[in-house]
Amino acid sequence: MPLRGKSLFFTAGVLAATLLLGVWLQSTRSLQAPADHRVHLRLAALYTGQAMETYQVLVDDFNRRNPDLLVRLQGIPGSYYDKLLVMFAGRTAPDVMWMGKGMAQFASRNAFLDVEDEFRIPPGQYYESVLDCYRFNGRLMGFPMGADFAVIVYNRDLFEQAGLPTPDPDWTLEDFRKTARRLTVREGGQVRQWGFFGEIDPGVFGAEVLSPDMSEERIDRPEWRDYLDFHLKLIFEDGSMPSQVEVPGAGVLTSRQAFYRGQAAMISDGFHFRTMREEISDFRWDIAPLPLGARRACASSTQGFAVSRHTPHRAEAVRLLKYLVAPETQRRLGDILVPAHRDSARQVIAGMASPPHNRQVILDSMEALNPFPRHPRINELQQALAETQRLVLTRQQSPEAGLRECARQFREILGRTY
Amino acid sequence: MKSRALGIAALFLLPNLLGFLAFTLFPVVASFALSFCRWDPVAQPISAIEPAGFRNYQDLLGFHGQTGPAGQTSWVANTPRFWEALYNTVFMMLAIPFNMAASLFLAVLLNRKMRGMAIFRTAFFLPSITAGVGTMLLWMWMFNKDLGSINQVLAWVGIQGPDWLQSYFWAKPALMLMASWAGVGGVNMILYLAGLQQIPRELHEAAALDGAGRWQQLRHVTVPMLLPVTFFIFIISIISGLEGGFDAPYVMTGGSFGTTTVSLYLFRQGFEFFRMGYASAVAWVLFLIVFLLTMINWRLAEKRVEY
Numbered sequence: 001m002p003l004r005g006k007s008l009f010f011t012a013g014v015l016a017a018t019l020l021l022g023v024w025l026q027s028t029r030s031l032q033a034p035a036d037h038r039v040h041l042r043l044a045a046l047y048t049g050q051a052m053e054t055y056q057v058l059v060d061d062f063n064r065r066n067p068d069l070l071v072r073l074q075g076i077p078g079s080y081y082d083k084l085l086v087m088f089a090g091r092t093a094p095d096v097m098w099m100g101k102g103m104a105q106f107a108s109r110n111a112f113l114d115v116e117d118e119f120r121i122p123p124g125q126y127y128e129s130v131l132d133c134y135r136f137n138g139r140l141m142g143f144p145m146g147a148d149f150a151v152i153v154y155n156r157d158l159f160e161q162a163g164l165p166t167p168d169p170d171w172t173l174e175d176f177r178k179t180a181r182r183l184t185v186r187e188g189g190q191v192r193q194w195g196f197f198g199e200i201d202p203g204v205f206g207a208e209v210l211s212p213d214m215s216e217e218r219i220d221r222p223e224w225r226d227y228l229d230f231h232l233k234l235i236f237e238d239g240s241m242p243s244q245v246e247v248p249g250a251g252v253l254t255s256r257q258a259f260y261r262g263q264a265a266m267i268s269d270g271f272h273f274r275t276m277r278e279e280i281s282d283f284r285w286d287i288a289p290l291p292l293g294a295r296r297a298c299a300s301s302t303q304g305f306a307v308s309r310h311t312p313h314r315a316e317a318v319r320l321l322k323y324l325v326a327p328e329t330q331r332r333l334g335d336i337l338v339p340a341h342r343d344s345a346r347q348v349i350a351g352m353a354s355p356p357h358n359r360q361v362i363l364d365s366m367e368a369l370n371p372f373p374r375h376p377r378i379n380e381l382q383q384a385l386a387e388t389q390r391l392v393l394t395r396q397q398s399p400e401a402g403l404r405e406c407a408r409q410f411r412e413i414l415g416r417t418y
Numbered sequence: 419m420k421s422r423a424l425g426i427a428a429l430f431l432l433p434n435l436l437g438f439l440a441f442t443l444f445p446v447v448a449s450f451a452l453s454f455c456r457w458d459p460v461a462q463p464i465s466a467i468e469p470a471g472f473r474n475y476q477d478l479l480g481f482h483g484q485t486g487p488a489g490q491t492s493w494v495a496n497t498p499r500f501w502e503a504l505y506n507t508v509f510m511m512l513a514i515p516f517n518m519a520a521s522l523f524l525a526v527l528l529n530r531k532m533r534g535m536a537i538f539r540t541a542f543f544l545p546s547i548t549a550g551v552g553t554m555l556l557w558m559w560m561f562n563k564d565l566g567s568i569n570q571v572l573a574w575v576g577i578q579g580p581d582w583l584q585s586y587f588w589a590k591p592a593l594m595l596m597a598s599w600a601g602v603g604g605v606n607m608i609l610y611l612a613g614l615q616q617i618p619r620e621l622h623e624a625a626a627l628d629g630a631g632r633w634q635q636l637r638h639v640t641v642p643m644l645l646p647v648t649f650f651i652f653i654i655s656i657i658s659g660l661e662g663g664f665d666a667p668y669v670m671t672g673g674s675f676g677t678t679t680v681s682l683y684l685f686r687q688g689f690e691f692f693r694m695g696y697a698s699a700v701a702w703v704l705f706l707i708v709f710l711l712t713m714i715n716w717r718l719a720e721k722r723v724e725y
Contacts, residue, residue, distance in 0.1 A: 085459055086689075110460075391674075
């Protein structure tokens with residue numbers, strides 16, 4: 001039914017009145033509020049319950065100390081880097097942002113402010129391998145708070161039941177394999193308890209991903225073959241490790257769940273000791289270094305913050321960055337990760353609750369971090385490598401064929417001009 | 419008076435039109451333009467987008483000669499991963515005929531007049547409106563090699579079930595099975611049900627008088643009368659089959675074990691590897707495939723489908 005003159009007039013009148021009411025309400029609110037001369041900053045972080053609470057405490061503290069600034073914490077739950085990408089594309093990126101594994105991908109694309117001159121770092125005060133994850137072309141493009149890494153977490157009770165001594169700090173890959181075999185328990189043809197569930201870092205076997213200048217792949221090499229063979233032996237020859245590969249979110253039993261249930265005597269895991277203390281009450285556990293192979297190495301990931309290159313408030317954003325990564329702040333985050341600042345790391349580890357008892361392992365591991373090369377196409381490279389590992393470790397591809405195909409993909413990715 | 423009415427109609431259409439222009443037409447045009455460009459959204463502002471000619475399409479669809487160890491030359495795709503993703507997508511679409519037949523079968527069953535039929539209809543329709551990721555997580559446990567209910571049921575009859583989601587051979591069928599469970603009783607069944615209720619009862623009565631049994635009635639009356647609906651469902655299934663297949667592999671396998679579909683490949687290129695131009699080219703190639711297949715279907719249908 002078409003709108004007649006009166007009803008059309010009435011509808012337009014209602015719409016106009018609503019609009020005017022909204023404008024009036026908004027303007028009275030602005031008049032009532034005191035003039036806000038503070039600089040507003042947006043801080044983005046991956047939304048994880050425990051860390052967000054800590055970040056909010058830090059932000060509140062920073063706002064109190066800096067009355068000229070107002071920082072708002074924006075927690076981004078899931079698909080963190082995808083959302084940052086969209087914000088960068090729309091030039092609405094937060095002023096300061098949390099960075100983890102995505103650092104290389106964003107920093108190598110010049111997304112962040114060069115903060116090299118903002119930090120005076122006396123030699124030896126920080127773990128160099130952690131700092132390096134934030135250095136691109138010799139310049140700091142952000143600053144780390146700390147690192148996470150993989151060590152061997154083991155069930156002391158199961159070691160004692162098997163009549164095994166606690167792992168020696170210098171145990172070799174062969175010692176490790178024997179231990180895993182001894183700890184494996186079968187019942188009626190089924191494995192009731194796995195000796196090990198996890199991964200020994202390829203770096204232990206001397207394997208490297210790329211050449212030092214990152215121009216060539218180093219995949220189709222004997223070291224990678226050794227790495228795959230070792231895990232294949234654990235899975236299929238010894239039966240001491242489950243065959244299922246942990247695909248993130250694939251709904252399979254994770255190594256940590258298996259450990260909590262007493263179904264795995266050893267796992268490789270990171271700095272989640274607080275959660276472990278909360279979850280495990282019915283057995284004793286401790287940590288040991290990864291076994292010694294061609295060299296000492298352990299998988300690692302770092303966390304830190306970076307300032308957007310597009311922020312209109314550079315000085316203020318750098319002030320926030322400095323606060324977030326200061327040694328004092330790093331110590332406050334000691335439940336989540338090991339500080340990048342050496343003294344702070346020592347203090348955090350010394351003051352940490354037990355277990356783990358063998359805390360020297362943590363400090364030793366910090367000296368042997370083996371981060372993935374900081375290549376701009378790190379995501380693609382990691383995905384190609386992970387795919388190969390999954391196919392080979394489920395025996396759907398031979399190690400030779402898998403490494404050959406992976407190397408081909410690496411060359412394709414590295415050789416692309418854009 | 420007529421122009422005034424048109425003006426008022428346009429006024430009411432304006433919000434929707436603006437939404438269409440901003441969120442549909444503009445992105446479509448922009449993605450077409452981007453498919454001929456190189457754009458890394460983090461490294462380059464929009465003003466610095468570089469023209470790339472047909473380079474993205476060449477990378478995507480092109481082949482190059484490769485000399486083997488014995489000196490022989492073979493043709494290798496510039497991007498084998500794309501072709502693999504296309505193969506995976508087409509493979510998973512093989513479930514379409516089965517799903518359609520199952521939807522028709524269900525619709526015929528649910529088209530009877532009996533007490534409690536609404537409950538059955540609701541029960542079969544429920545999977546299609548249940549939260550996707552939630553059901554995927556449930557299926558992931560069901561597919562679990564050691565603990566999953568599917569393998570436990572298979573074990574009762576002496577079959578050792580495979581590692582469904584971590585096997586190159588079984589991962590695709592596993593995803594197809596789950597999609598069938600969700601889709602068979604969904605919109606397709608509703609469309610068939612609506613189609614069945616449009617068939618004049620006299621046709622069945624006349625067929626029955628001529629001595630046709632239930633099967634003959636189904637074959638010679640129901641199925642031909644449902645051809646327009648079948649054709650519509652087929653076209654929609656082909657389109658959604660080619661465009662879809664993103665969420666299940668993303669959540670359940672991470673795209674591993676041969677489950678990367680074209681849409682997942684496209685997403686990764688654009689949003690994980692920051693290759694917006696290339697991802698746009700993938701989108702347009704996908705569109706062309708969908709368009710061509712739909713055209714072929716229309717041509718074939720013209721001869722067989724009567725409305």
